[in-house]
Amino acid sequence: MLRTALAGLRAHRLRLLLTALAITLGVGFIAGTFVLNDTVQAGYDQRVTADAAKVDVAVLPKGPDAVLPERLLERIRALDGVTEAQGLIRAPAPVLGKDGKTAGNAPTTALSIVPGPLDRTDIVEGTGPGTDDQAAVLDENTAKAQGFRPGDTITVLDARQREHRFRLVGLLDPGVDQELSYTGAVGFTAATAQRMTGAKGYREIDVAGTAPGLKQAVAAAAGGAYVVKTGGELATDLARAAGVETEMLTLGLLMFGLVAMMVAALVIYNTFNILVAQRTREMALLRCVGATRGQVFGSILLESSVVGVLASALGLLVGYGLASLTLTVLAAVDAPLPTDAAVTLTPVTIAAGLAVGVVVTLGAAVLPARSATRVAPIAALRTQAEEQTFRAGVVRAVLAGLFLLAGLGTAAAGVFVLPPGQQVSLVVVMAGGALTFLAVLILGPVLVRPLSALVGWIPARLFGVPGRLAVGNSGRNPRRAATTTVALTIGVTLMTLISVVTASTRQTMTVKLDEQFPIDYALSSQRLDAVIPRSVATELRGRPELSSVVQLREARVTVAGRRLGVGTYAGPIEPSLTAGSMKGLGPGQAAVDDDLGFGLGTAIQVRTPEAGTVRLKVVALFDSAESPLPQVTVAEGAFDTYFGAIPDTRVLINIRDGVPPARARAVVDAAVAAYPTVRVASSTEIRGQFDETLDMLLMVITGLLGLAILISLLGIANTLSLSVHERTRESALLRALGLTRAQLRRMLSVEALVLGLIGALVGVVLGVAFGWAAIMAMLDGAVFSAPVGQIALFVALSGVAGVLAAVLPARRAARASIVGALATS
Amino acid sequence: MRMNVTLTPAPPAVVARDLSKVYGQGDAQVHALRSVNVSFATGAFSAIMGPSGSGKSTLMHCLAGLDTVTSGTVHIGDVELTGLSDRRLTMLRRERIGFVFQAFNLLPTLTAEQNIRLPLEIAARQADQPLFDRVIETVGLRDRLGHRPSELSGGQQQRVAVARALISKPQVIFADEPTGNLDSRSGAEVLSFLRTSVRELGQTIVMVTHDPVAASYADRVVFLRDGELVTEIAAPTPQTVLDTLVKLEA
Numbered sequence A: 001m002l003r004t005a006l007a008g009l010r011a012h013r014l015r016l017l018l019t020a021l022a023i024t025l026g027v028g029f030i031a032g033t034f035v036l037n038d039t040v041q042a043g044y045d046q047r048v049t050a051d052a053a054k055v056d057v058a059v060l061p062k063g064p065d066a067v068l069p070e071r072l073l074e075r076i077r078a079l080d081g082v083t084e085a086q087g088l089i090r091a092p093a094p095v096l097g098k099d100g101k102t103a104g105n106a107p108t109t110a111l112s113i114v115p116g117p118l119d120r121t122d123i124v125e126g127t128g129p130g131t132d133d134q135a136a137v138l139d140e141n142t143a144k145a146q147g148f149r150p151g152d153t154i155t156v157l158d159a160r161q162r163e164h165r166f167r168l169v170g171l172l173d174p175g176v177d178q179e180l181s182y183t184g185a186v187g188f189t190a191a192t193a194q195r196m197t198g199a200k201g202y203r204e205i206d207v208a209g210t211a212p213g214l215k216q217a218v219a220a221a222a223g224g225a226y227v228v229k230t231g232g233e234l235a236t237d238l239a240r241a242a243g244v245e246t247e248m249l250t251l252g253l254l255m256f257g258l259v260a261m262m263v264a265a266l267v268i269y270n271t272f273n274i275l276v277a278q279r280t281r282e283m284a285l286l287r288c289v290g291a292t293r294g295q296v297f298g299s300i301l302l303e304s305s306v307v308g309v310l311a312s313a314l315g316l317l318v319g320y321g322l323a324s325l326t327l328t329v330l331a332a333v334d335a336p337l338p339t340d341a342a343v344t345l346t347p348v349t350i351a352a353g354l355a356v357g358v359v360v361t362l363g364a365a366v367l368p369a370r371s372a373t374r375v376a377p378i379a380a381l382r383t384q385a386e387e388q389t390f391r392a393g394v395v396r397a398v399l400a401g402l403f404l405l406a407g408l409g410t411a412a413a414g415v416f417v418l419p420p421g422q423q424v425s426l427v428v429v430m431a432g433g434a435l436t437f438l439a440v441l442i443l444g445p446v447l448v449r450p451l452s453a454l455v456g457w458i459p460a461r462l463f464g465v466p467g468r469l470a471v472g473n474s475g476r477n478p479r480r481a482a483t484t485t486v487a488l489t490i491g492v493t494l495m496t497l498i499s500v501v502t503a504s505t506r507q508t509m510t511v512k513l514d515e516q517f518p519i520d521y522a523l524s525s526q527r528l529d530a531v532i533p534r535s536v537a538t539e540l541r542g543r544p545e546l547s548s549v550v551q552l553r554e555a556r557v558t559v560a561g562r563r564l565g566v567g568t569y570a571g572p573i574e575p576s577l578t579a580g581s582m583k584g585l586g587p588g589q590a591a592v593d594d595d596l597g598f599g600l601g602t603a604i605q606v607r608t609p610e611a612g613t614v615r616l617k618v619v620a621l622f623d624s625a626e627s628p629l630p631q632v633t634v635a636e637g638a639f640d641t642y643f644g645a646i647p648d649t650r651v652l653i654n655i656r657d658g659v660p661p662a663r664a665r666a667v668v669d670a671a672v673a674a675y676p677t678v679r680v681a682s683s684t685e686i687r688g689q690f691d692e693t694l695d696m697l698l699m700v701i702t703g704l705l706g707l708a709i710l711i712s713l714l715g716i717a718n719t720l721s722l723s724v725h726e727r728t729r730e731s732a733l734l735r736a737l738g739l740t741r742a743q744l745r746r747m748l749s750v751e752a753l754v755l756g757l758i759g760a761l762v763g764v765v766l767g768v769a770f771g772w773a774a775i776m777a778m779l780d781g782a783v784f785s786a787p788v789g790q791i792a793l794f795v796a797l798s799g800v801a802g803v804l805a806a807v808l809p810a811r812r813a814a815r816a817s818i819v820g821a822l823a824t825s
Numbered sequence B: 001m002r003m004n005v006t007l008t009p010a011p012p013a014v015v016a017r018d019l020s021k022v023y024g025q026g027d028a029q030v031h032a033l034r035s036v037n038v039s040f041a042t043g044a045f046s047a048i049m050g051p052s053g054s055g056k057s058t059l060m061h062c063l064a065g066l067d068t069v070t071s072g073t074v075h076i077g078d079v080e081l082t083g084l085s086d087r088r089l090t091m092l093r094r095e096r097i098g099f100v101f102q103a104f105n106l107l108p109t110l111t112a113e114q115n116i117r118l119p120l121e122i123a124a125r126q127a128d129q130p131l132f133d134r135v136i137e138t139v140g141l142r143d144r145l146g147h148r149p150s151e152l153s154g155g156q157q158q159r160v161a162v163a164r165a166l167i168s169k170p171q172v173i174f175a176d177e178p179t180g181n182l183d184s185r186s187g188a189e190v191l192s193f194l195r196t197s198v199r200e201l202g203q204t205i206v207m208v209t210h211d212p213v214a215a216s217y218a219d220r221v222v223f224l225r226d227g228e229l230v231t232e233i234a235a236p237t238p239q240t241v242l243d244t245l246v247k248l249e250a
């Protein structure tokens, strides 16, 4: 039996090749994800290990904002066995870009670069500051984004917003530190770092020493208020923190890998089904000469497992290649990930890749193998393989109906019953989507014929006889056609869903921004600090180019035990209230965000710097999503009493109608030119950034789904080439009757076109419907928008892709000699 | 349009001169046809006979432009087939040649009527409705027109195939063992139908067969042996055909 199975493999080499490719791609993607994850993780480990080797013991404060006092450093230095101890400063000090404004979206983090063996910074160009208090180093990305080179002079703000100039002497690589990658880093000598940031202590004290029990000694000196770790422990913790994001990414990628494997499973299932149907006589002959059902079953499974093992092994190599390629690309674009570790296929990756590939292949082959065992020995004597007949049974209809009902019901519950914006609602909608998809899967064979008549209506008229024959052929084997197209449907559904969700998110945001924050410009600082001199708003109010200027002041203080923003506003705002009234808001009264859970009429305790603890009565609740107010809003006069005359936190500006935006912008820019921390944002810019983020997301997801689509196209090519093989005689007959080679090719292309369009059409319907449901479940007050152009493009591309998938099978069919084909039986 | 009924003897519909066909190369060479010279008269029912493997099908394929020849020439009417491009050959088959094969003659997705009209549609030609009606009447398939091949008996399928060959009024119809898969009664029906179409419609038919009874329906029988044309008889009966065959095998 083994020999028969292997002979079968050899005989169907070409046809199995496409199947194997489907598995190889799926396994390749999954293995590639693992390899990528391993490599990045190894990179983190390498770096932190190298760093940690320098440190024997590290002392850290408890809590994110706490620091270590200078006294502690001195006490540790005095310990026996400590050869060296250094305190590290780490606090914001905004670097100014060439435009004189604070660079980046967050204040740059200043670091102290300590001399000697405890220095852990990675200087990649130039030198460190050494002992030069006038020297600074920048991280590579900030330097690149702002166009600074070593030798340039850079300006940095100190804690009181005063400008200081430094000579840029080198560039550093922030390494695995996610925070530094986000904020950017500027390195100084310890003294300068202290002077610039006004830091009251250290974020970390690193200790080098040789004495045994050094950690215990340091811990004893530090007391219980601080965390003391060995270098090794520090390394492990740093690597883990850095790896968390990688793990999320890996999980996300694996989801796409699973989708791809699902599509591959459908393709394999279909291929084996067709192969079994075509080999009915061969199976029957085996049974005639005495093979048992079990042996026939086994031979098919054996065949599939050989395909599975070979394809998965190849997939591992593909994964290795994919990961190496991705790492090269990531390194080229300076992604904040370590890409320099050796790329390795770990045993875990190999085992997982092989297991997934083989299990999916075997699983997909079980049903076809079972149907092979049903072949009666007598079938060997029949001359022509019977056309697969298909009738829509009652069981199928009932089952599909139940799934459809359950799916649509679940999705409707997610949309209409559950509150929007909650994760549960989205999960419920997606579950409904999965159930509906199952219904479509079951109904597929029933749908194929009417759908092929529908989408084939134009091709049948456009392409004459070949077109009409093709449309007939596409619905000829409903089960086969359904499986082939469903594979494509999966990819198209997800793509459509994603594009509907992004378009709707965009639309919803636009509508919300327009309705609720009809603001043209907003002034603020990087960290929403109160830094905008009140004179700025006063000056702007006097400008004829602007129609309205709203000032917002805010301070973060303790309110009823929580840190909240307490503030006030001046200018025309229409807060959207959910309860109470803000008319005549007086001292001792407050309007609060309704999400905070304070009831109307309750009194809240607020600790203020100027008036001590005050009691405020809640007289109004507002919807924070629709009003740009501080969480706890008090009257202006009251705010001054509580907090003093502090500067504005935000200023919201509208242009007068008819004034060109460029002129208004110039006015606003001029008013804040003297204040480097004040940033001007325009609503179009905000929208632009938002759009960019969405576009990027859409592109990445579409790219990742592309794999599933590619595999489903392999499926179309496979089905078609198997059908072509099956219809060799028929093609020869048509050629004898006067069909030209080109017409025969066209016939197969149209068949593929019809299959592609059916898959795409079903996918688009599902994608739009569940995209709508998803966005309704995801966002409160969502506005639905279907990107018609994009969706039309998906449909058109699916058709084109189908035609491309038909190129090779069609060529093979057209090349065949008529006489040779007539001779085959 | 090519069915010129004249009183002077019409030129032959198919002529083969010095026709040779060699399959394979070197040791594996098979001379399927050796310098065959033969012509088939317009408006006649001719049969090609010979033992299995004598080259009957090969001869038919070469005459019909389905296969290339090794040497020699083939003419259908005034057109020489040898050297024509695949496209020209396809056009020629569309316009001048009809086929009836031993089996798998029909497209399973089409009804009987659609199968019959298929050659006309491929050639984008209008059906000659009186001819269509007459052919359907003669074949006796009027109540079967809407059926698919799987719903027809073997004999009915072959009759549909013959009707399809007739409908485009080809210069010649080639039939390769058209009754090879039929029981004798269905076979007889198909054969008499073929003869009727020669008598009444003036159709030219060349039929390959190894069955003496089938050959006896023809006006003339030519005999092949080992790729060579050895003899021929006119106005055959099953007995004369059988005698000739026996003589050939001896």
Ligand SMILES: Nc1ncnc2c1ncn2[C@@H]1O[C@H](COP(=O)(O)OP(=O)(O)O)[C@@H](O)[C@H]1O
Binding pocket: B023, B024, B030, B031, B032, B050, B051, B052, B053, B054, B055, B056, B057, B058, B059
């Ligand atoms: N494609 C081919 N390749 C090699 N030999 C062939 C091929 N087709 C036919 N032959 C050989 O040519 C000879 C004539 O075959 P054929 O015309 O089919 O005979 P018939 O139809 O009279 O039985 C036979 O010996 C056959 O084996």
Ligand SMILES: [Mg+2]
Binding pocket: B056, B057, B058
């Ligand atoms: Mg033959």
